[in-house]
Amino acid sequence: MSVLKVIEILANSDKSWEDATRKAVKHASKSVKNIRSVYVNEQSASIKDSEVTEFRVNLKITFEVD
Structure with missing residues (x-):
């Protein structure tokens, strides 16, 4: 059985919403592992x-808890 956790974050970009989303995931992945x-x-x-x-x-962002 997997246990998942959800966190809420804010991000911004001067290019696009997609770029802001990519930046947020990249930054969050530095401290949050197993992002789903x-x-x-x-x-x-x-x-x-x-x-x-x-x-x-x-x-x-949803991630699996070890």
């Missing part, structure tokens, strides 16, 4: 002078 999946809970963006300046994601 990521769920994008929410997306938002910052705007300055009518231009998108930053993409933000709120993620839920």
